[in-house]
Amino acid sequence: MGRELVLWIVLLQAAATHAAHAVRPGPLRLSFPKGHFDEPPLMELVLLQGTHCLDGSRAGYYFRKAASSRGETRWVIYFEGGGLCYDPQSCQSRAKTNLGSSDSWGLNRTGGNSLAVDSARNPDFWDANHVFVPYCTGDLHTGTVTETSIATFGLYFAGHNNFVSVTQHLVSTHALDAATEVLLSGDSAGGMGVFYNVDWLASTLPKATVKGAPVGGWYFPGFADDQPEDPWAPPSLYPEWTTNKTGATRAVVGYLVALYHVYIHPNCADKEAVRFHCGSVNVMYKHIKSPLFVLQNMYDSNQIISELFMPGCSGDACSQEQLGFVRYFGRAVRKSTHQVIENAEKTDGLFLPSCYAHTEGINVEGKTTINGFNPTEMVGDWFFDRPNRSPLRVVDDCPEDLPCNPSCKSLVPEPTPGPETQCETELNTLCSRKAGCFACAMLNLPQLLAALCTVPEISSLCASPPQNQSTVV
Secondary structure (H helix, E strand, O other), X not given: XXXXXXXXXXXXXXXXXXXXXXOOOOOOOOOOOOOOOOOOOOEEEEEOOOOOOOOOOOOEEEEEOOOXXXXXXXXXXXXXXXXXXXXXXXXXXXXXXXXXXXXXXXXXXXXOHHHOOOOOOOOOOOOOEEEEEOOOOOOOOOOXXXXXXXXXXXXXXXXXXXXXXXXXXXXXXXXXXXXXXXXXXEEOHHHHHHHHHHHHHHHHOOOOEEEEEEEOOOOOOOOOOOOOOOOOOOOOOHHHHOOOOXXXXXXXXXXXXXXXXXXXXXXXXXXXXXXXXXXXXXXXXXXXXXXXXXXXXXEEHHHHHHHOOOOOOOHHHOOHHHHHHHHHHHHHHHHHHHHHHHOOOOOOEEEEOOOEEOOOOOOOOOOXXXXXXXXXXXXXXXXXXXXXOOOOEEEOOOOOOOOOOOOOOOOOOOOOOOOOOHHHHHHHHHOOOOOOHHHHHHHOHHHHHHOOOOHHHHHHHHHOOXXXXXXXX
16 A cells, blocks of 8 residues: 555544533544554643733643653743844734644644654653744744734734743643742744743743753844954845845844733843843844854754745845845854863853855764764763763854755755645644655644645655754654
């Protein structure tokens, strides 16, 4: 029987199961044909009163109890990534998706990266208590909006407040306050959420060692060549940079801090002359007290194209101007993240490969290497303070000042991929488009059905590699 036919049968069976559970009486578990898939333990959804996604539906978390006695007091909490919204159109559109509403969330989900239950893929954290915090607020997990208004487009930006509620619920129901070791991680927008929330979490769990591992969350670098008078400021937009202008990105940081009512790091707010500068990780970093391991691609494709608006290009099609902007951005990243190396108060980790990618390759399970060292072993060695460990910090050094790491996208940027379908966006969020994609798709079938996925589309997407896909959970 062909793989696609098997998938058809399982999807139809699971769709019927999903319909029977439409009232959500309890966790949905899908059964697979014997011999085709092994079902991993699932995380189960908990929705919390008093929390708000963009549209006002309840936020919450997915939880899986520790898989061994060794992991009973060890926790991994992971923030989902997924961009941001900033105006009525982008936010109201987002509020109709799983990134802005919990109405179509599945009752269960699997986990990957530091939430994987496979000890071969995730040797250090596979048996810990696992918490996945879905992203439904569009505010980088930082917002504190408690009431809607015209100023918030009639929506809630409550990412930080939701995390407070999640933490309190985990304390009351699963003894999170008895934890001895906690890793707070997340990718992209979730990585930014780590920077903003890790010290708050540490203050809430005084008995635990709390550490943060943000993946692709260094938004934005500073120390840009064209703004020496404002070392805090993000790199210029590409259209500005090509005309020797600056200023737009500085205004954007201030606008988002105001729109989201961002939870500003208290140390940063006390010590920085301009409060909204704390909305940039470049400024915030030096005020964070908790141990961090920063995982960041040097040439973040999301920042360069999606945030700074450089047109995509590839090979000989890249103009000298575009190559110059890629170099300009990479220099800012190296200067900004050098704070990690210079920090004399604590020994934070840094994995900074010369790759043109967003979060691809740099998470736990990531395949990018620098001098033979990979993120999985480096994060584990750092977290547990192992003797004879891998290096604490590794940074690529390229003579041409362009992406050069041979284990990842090491050439100049490729053309910007076309817009994803709603189904592809949801699949990329839920599953790794690698081995196991079909099994993962079936475990998360309710959410994929809600995203208007069809069997042929799922089959095609799982069979083809994504372009610059972030590593997801």
